[in-house]
Amino acid sequence: MTKIAVLGYGTVGSGVVEVIQTNRDLINQKTGDSLEIKYILDLKEFPGSPIEKLIVHDFEEIVNDEEIKVVVEVMGGVEPAYTFVKRSLLAGKNVATSNKALVAKHGAELLAIAKEKNLNFLFEASVGGGIPIIRPLNTSLSADDIEEITGILNGTTNYMLSKMYHEDADYDAVLKEAQMMGYAERDPSADVDGHDACRKIAILSSLICGKQVEFEDIYAEGITDITLQDMQYAKAMGMKIKLLATCRKNGERLGAVVAPCLLGKKHPLYNVEDVFNAIFIKGNMLGDAMFYGSGAGKLPTASAVVADVIEAAKYPRQSMMTVWSEEKMVLEDKSERENRFFVRVKGTEALKEELEQTFGEITVIKPEGVEGEFGFVTSVMKEGDFERGAEKYPQIQKMLRVKE
């Protein structure tokens, strides 16, 4: 029997309890062992609840109990999660976490401690919720040089963009709806400004280069400026607008960016709708692959956490090798990244010839019903060159990157 402690009885924490209870027999069969939750750390009491007697308020009880072999950290936020996780590892306990803020900031250090102590620090649920991605990167794809990862890593914004596209509902209306459905927080900024996706792509970027990518270094643009007119242009081009978090190798360099992008029909991410997440991967041997599923939600996320707990219970004294050093990775400047750019311009098509002198040959896009402006897509160019060119045209009112 492996005794575990759960830090935090919120959405994911209660999901962890539910997964372990619901699938108890199956988990026992698969592990040849059983999982027993001995403590749940929470500030609140839960009188009358079946877990009432497991609740403790003092982390010291957990860290000083030698019976506890696995600590599940599902509190969220950097502190006190960081202190608790670090102390758990130093006390010889394996840790599984769903906490992207913690992993993005301290993943390298915590992995180093785990390795030193021959323990596991596992964080499958920190990116993509229930979608297996961290472990596949470490195991199934270990023979590949991963050249690119592009993900739809935030369900809230994908839900909103899907609604805007399919139902012609404007940003404010879909945000209100997302809040009513419980998909968006009352303060939605972490989602709609791209910060949530940014922490997740920082983790994936660190894993594919083996060094520390700071999320603060990643250029992140949210969806707050996306309008129904942008959607009309997307439809006219047979494309969709998705909030994409990307990292891409360019020789020894690595570029990473989070931004709403135009995405063509043939891309595997094109059909990822509503709250679903998906992660596209390009390996130098594997070619293109994609993982799709529920990127958030109580049970999918808890399923990933419990799978980590099972792994830690099966191999309690063995550090899963993960190459992620604390050495800082300097990212390629976004001005160096090559893209095609979609641009909306005020005025008439008379501007076309002048624009072509700057942006190369262009095709004018004019969705039905849109007046007084038009759109076009540039040829492939560096973002810095695009920006310098765009400075000449005060008529330009919107730019979106095009993902091939």
Place this chain on the structure above:
Amino acid sequence: MTKIAVLGYGTVGSGVVEVIQTNRDLINQKTGDSLEIKYILDLKEFPGSPIEKLIVHDFEEIVNDEEIKVVVEVMGGVEPAYTFVKRSLLAGKNVATSNKALVAKHGAELLAIAKEKNLNFLFEASVGGGIPIIRPLNTSLSADDIEEITGILNGTTNYMLSKMYHEDADYDAVLKEAQMMGYAERDPSADVDGHDACRKIAILSSLICGKQVEFEDIYAEGITDITLQDMQYAKAMGMKIKLLATCRKNGERLGAVVAPCLLGKKHPLYNVEDVFNAIFIKGNMLGDAMFYGSGAGKLPTASAVVADVIEAAKYPRQSMMTVWSEEKMVLEDKSERENRFFVRVKGTEALKEELEQTFGEITVIKPEGVEGEFGFVTSVMKEGDFERGAEKYPQIQKMLRVKE
């Protein structure tokens, strides 16, 4: 340094050599070890090739060499692969294979030997080529009760069905084209009759129920009867026809079938085109997930094999737990499986009322240009009931299952 032997220098075998050579530094960094190919077993000589000196013709040289820690079996077919793999395991060597025929038939026994010997028998590449699926089922999804797996597991037939759908090319024309492109064999029966997909779903079925599912027990129907008129009906319904390999739990029972099915727009497999494969999974906690990628091809398949080799090299004396006993699983009879059924009927819509007495309320489907017949979809019913009903109508000329 981990010394390995490769059995078979065909497409996948040469891919394994290429992956190890191309990504040597990366693999060394990830494993903290290096892989050295000491032998390649093949009947042929390869004079002038860089691997000429590695070629041996006698398996005894490999099995008796204590330096060899991992044997890679990429010969295909049941014999002599089975004998070689079994003897390798008994001699204390880890095995990685891409051989679906071997795994479908002898997987349970070979896993038992590996477990007994504290070795790994790994077969990620046997299903879905480069797509990670076997290891995720064993690890990332270990907290879930997997209720259903449905896959597009054969690239050749998916290529052909995509061409028929998008280019209105008929079966014979697309088969010829697939053969010219090297996607289909001169004798295409293993692909087009569904036998290849059947072995793969047998492996996945065994893994989700933990018992031996014999591929001979799985009802398998190929795509040889699919016509352009069927495609017209599919388009009229906003659906596609895909060769789906499915297994589904029904309480304690498990049903499995391979057949061309009508698939609606909202299903994650709907957009899987050309030679790509994808595997849809439903877990009781995870919900819906999908893995997408190259299901065949030299380098993607070899990438999966080498990832297995890396795992075996990292953990040479540890059996990855896989619950797959030799106890035979009795499958649910296909007459018990519930589905909606699409039916093509000769004659006029005057038949509608009569048909409704048997199949419940129906909507008539009549694609433009199709004369002298019509189509309809039944309500959800058991396949046995459908068949008994259909016996009354000699006008019925075609049935396809509908995948919701």
